Amino acid sequence: MEKYVVLTRLTVFDENFEMYEGIYELLCSLNEDGHNLIVISHDQHSLIIMKKIFRETFNFEISCVFRRDIRENIDESNAKDYILIGSSDDDLILAANKRILIINPGWSIKQDEKPARYGITLERPNQLFEAIRLIANQNRWYFKLDVGKNATVLALTSANTMNRDVRYSEREILDGFENLLKSGDRKYINTLYFHLISGVMKSSELRNVELWGTFPSSSSSINEELEELKERCRYLTGRRMTQPLFIRHTPAEKSHYTVHATRLSQGCTKHFDSIILNPYYNSSRIRGKVVCVIDDYLTNGISFETARNLLLQAGASKVILLALGRYKRGAGGIYQHEVYNLTGRINRAGYNYQLVSRNNLVGTYDPGARDEVSRIYEILND
Structure with a gap:
């Protein structure tokens, strides 16, 4: 089942807008599996830079939107279709308020306390891909x-x-x-x-x-x-x-x-x-x-x-x-x-x-x- 995979800017890029190792392969694999990819930021300038990088790097669409757009568009009817990948306390608060699954990317330069405590921590992008593939198909209680x-x-x-x-x-x-x-x-x-x-x-x-x-x-x-x-x-x-x-x-x-x-x-x-x-x-x-x-x-x-x-x-x-x-x-x-x-x-x-x-x-x-x-x-x- 396809998901809306929402990644924060610092999950994809470091502070110099260099992609972390394994992110290119991660985004390609998620797209091939049919997931909708969204990268969010508070900052308009960051959104402009990311859109340019994605257009020049990938032959498929990756949406870049303000964080508030995610907050406004998630409700009880669609919350189960979203997965948030983020490592800041603000990310954790957003996930808790909207009751959506959050995964803490251990590779991000941003590492706040709450996502590490309450989220699922994965250390490498390839683990994230396998985890999302499993979550998308998981619907079982023993x-x-x-x-x-x-x-x-x-x-x-x-x-x-x-x-x-x-x-x-x-x-x-x-x-x-x-x-x-x-x-x-x-x-x-x-x-x-x-x-x-x-x-x-x-x-x-x-x-x-x-x-x-x-x-x-x-x-x-x-x-x-x-x-x-x-x-x-x-x-x-x-x-x-x-x-x-x-x-x-x-x-x-x-x-x-x-x-x-x-x-x-x-x-x-x-x-x-x-x-x-x-x-x-x-x-x-x-x-x-x-x-x-x-x-x-x-x-x-x-x-x-x-x-x-x-x-x-x-x-x-x-x-x-x-x-x-x-x-x-x-x-x-x-x-x-x-x-x-x-x-x-x-x-x-x-x-x-x-x-x-x-x-x-x-x-x-x-x-x-x-x-x-x-x-x-x-x-x-x-």
């Missing part, structure tokens, strides 16, 4: 399940590192994810983030999430990697939040210490006894909002069902539950859907819960999403 009309469960990739159909190279990546998610190894965080944020920015529903959160760990300690991923998504979708969605007031036993059958029989009750909705999120702050909760692994769905019940009780209009890895137990995996009647104040410990129904749901899997994750890893580590 796992998807609709839970009624007001909740959706998504997972980026598989967590089944021991499956027979997992190739050695893929198992290395999945093991790396597990190290990242369980012990803080940051080697693979950019691969995860690339896949996550490009998926977010291609989905109008995810781009319009109004509240982002993470599910609390059993010990109530903060998973810094999950928080970082959540914060990046929050910032790039233009949302301002300072408070966590949930508070675990009492530590709970870690799931892997509990027998699987016991986990299923306990269901959400384990979490209801130890988690509340943050009192900051009163009815006016959450009612009618689209909320996304990020967690590391989806196994039985118990954590996600806890979050879903609490958020819908608080008045959320839609809940999106997003796992980084899906552990599939058995042929189709288990997702234990639970509906509770919650009474009392869910932002205080001791609210009441009564199970109304419990049944297993089966989502859909797209194994091709695993290939996308492998390809992202290769691009970023080339």
